[in-house]
Amino acid sequence: MNGNPYLEAFDWLADPVHWSGPSGIPMRALEHLGYTALGVFVAALIAVPIGLLVGHTGVGKGVAVAAAGAARALPTLGLVTLFALMLGIGLSAPLLSFVVLAIPSLLAGAYSAVESADPATVDAARAQGMTEWQILSRVEVPLGMPLLVGGFRGATVQVVATAMLAAYVGNGGLGRYIFLGLGSQDYPQMIAGSVLVIVLALVLDLVLLLTQRLTAPRGARTA
Amino acid sequence: MSWVLANLDVIAGYTGSHLLQALPPILLAFVLSLPLAKLANSRGWLRTSVTTSSGLLYAIPSLPLFVLLPGLLGTGVRSPLNISIALSLYALALMVPAASDGFRSVSRDVLGSATAQGYAPTARFLKVELPLAGPVLLAGVRVVAVSTISLVTVGGVLGVPSLGMLFVDGFRRGILAEITAGVVLTAVLALVTDGLLVLLGRALMPWTRGRTVKRS
Numbered sequence A: 001m002n003g004n005p006y007l008e009a010f011d012w013l014a015d016p017v018h019w020s021g022p023s024g025i026p027m028r029a030l031e032h033l034g035y036t037a038l039g040v041f042v043a044a045l046i047a048v049p050i051g052l053l054v055g056h057t058g059v060g061k062g063v064a065v066a067a068a069g070a071a072r073a074l075p076t077l078g079l080v081t082l083f084a085l086m087l088g089i090g091l092s093a094p095l096l097s098f099v100v101l102a103i104p105s106l107l108a109g110a111y112s113a114v115e116s117a118d119p120a121t122v123d124a125a126r127a128q129g130m131t132e133w134q135i136l137s138r139v140e141v142p143l144g145m146p147l148l149v150g151g152f153r154g155a156t157v158q159v160v161a162t163a164m165l166a167a168y169v170g171n172g173g174l175g176r177y178i179f180l181g182l183g184s185q186d187y188p189q190m191i192a193g194s195v196l197v198i199v200l201a202l203v204l205d206l207v208l209l210l211t212q213r214l215t216a217p218r219g220a221r222t223a
Numbered sequence B: 001m002s003w004v005l006a007n008l009d010v011i012a013g014y015t016g017s018h019l020l021q022a023l024p025p026i027l028l029a030f031v032l033s034l035p036l037a038k039l040a041n042s043r044g045w046l047r048t049s050v051t052t053s054s055g056l057l058y059a060i061p062s063l064p065l066f067v068l069l070p071g072l073l074g075t076g077v078r079s080p081l082n083i084s085i086a087l088s089l090y091a092l093a094l095m096v097p098a099a100s101d102g103f104r105s106v107s108r109d110v111l112g113s114a115t116a117q118g119y120a121p122t123a124r125f126l127k128v129e130l131p132l133a134g135p136v137l138l139a140g141v142r143v144v145a146v147s148t149i150s151l152v153t154v155g156g157v158l159g160v161p162s163l164g165m166l167f168v169d170g171f172r173r174g175i176l177a178e179i180t181a182g183v184v185l186t187a188v189l190a191l192v193t194d195g196l197l198v199l200l201g202r203a204l205m206p207w208t209r210g211r212t213v214k215r216s
Helices: A005-014 A023-055 A059-070 A076-087 A092-115 A119-127 A130-167 A175-185 A187-214 B002-005 B006-043 B044-059 B062-074 B079-105 B108-116 B119-156 B164-173 B176-204
Strands: none
Touching: A005 A187, A023 A059, A023 A092, A023 A175, A023 A187, A059 A092, A076 A092, A076 A130, A076 B119, A076 B164, A076 B176, A092 A130, A119 A130, A130 A175, A130 A187, A130 B044, A130 B062, A130 B119, A175 A187, A175 B062, A175 B119, A187 B044, A187 B062, B002 B006, B002 B044, B002 B176, B006 B044, B006 B079, B006 B119, B006 B164, B006 B176, B044 B079, B062 B079, B062 B119, B079 B119, B108 B119, B119 B164, B119 B176, B164 B176
């Protein structure tokens, strides 16, 4: 390498050729966002109802906590390659790994959100004649909303990173640039791809952080 | 299974380099987090900004960080040192907020009593504050250890030797047993380390036996 690879990466990013067509940056970024949204959405369909139920009833809490903890030990690259080999090329293999990896954060966010409500407040709601469903939907969930959004934040961070590894097993997304660069020893392209993924990850994280702050119920801000 | 039995030496080698990349960041993050957390706790605004920036640093996916660092550090993309430095940053991003919470969980009254009893600042820190913050620190180190051991594998796609190589090689050659062995071994390595940390915690903090600590 002769020149400064960071400057060359900047040139790569500034080149209009890389901003159009099916393998251009906007398209790859959209793919990446699409994978992330789909993965978090499917995982939320599974994990949020279970988490809310666990938090509200306290049943199965030990299992949920243990599952969320043990899942942290699972290597993402291992799951991506394992599912790719088992299910073949296509979107189902990476999607399955996104869902598996997003579930623990969402589950933990949902049950800790419900649990965070002050028991005295919940009892007061019950004494007012609220049904269990009303207590959950009108008291516990609104009070715990920042924690629930926190679960989505953790899951999104996880899936954005995993979606990049999906490019390794033949899918699209911004990870493509890193692996193309790796294959052709094109370090500037790898840097450019890395910068794009980092920007995407940080923007998503900031949006969710802001949502987390905005959804905190007024007068009941918890640390 | 036959693949595993035929390649025990390869697996052992990868496990060794895996641990060599994972353990120093865990240790380093723990040691560095103590002064950094004390410093962060000394000012409200500093604590807030440390917590926020740690959260953002943790949002950066590991592979891009592995790619960006070599040019700055003068290491190569395939250097294990590069992986360890990136993992140290992640470990710090998790550990500093945890240590900050840990020190905040120690009652000011207790610290005041210790001073009144004649503890000098250093002795007070080592004999009163650190042990009382211990359970929360332990909870933090456990999270750091498990996530670091799991993250090392990502270096496999860059060709850095670790159990992650079993995923890369297994995928390339279509050997399901090789990938499965890698997933199981990584998880086992993480969970065994976690178990050892729990035992270490019990030995160092006998008063916490039978209690679990949750970080708010």
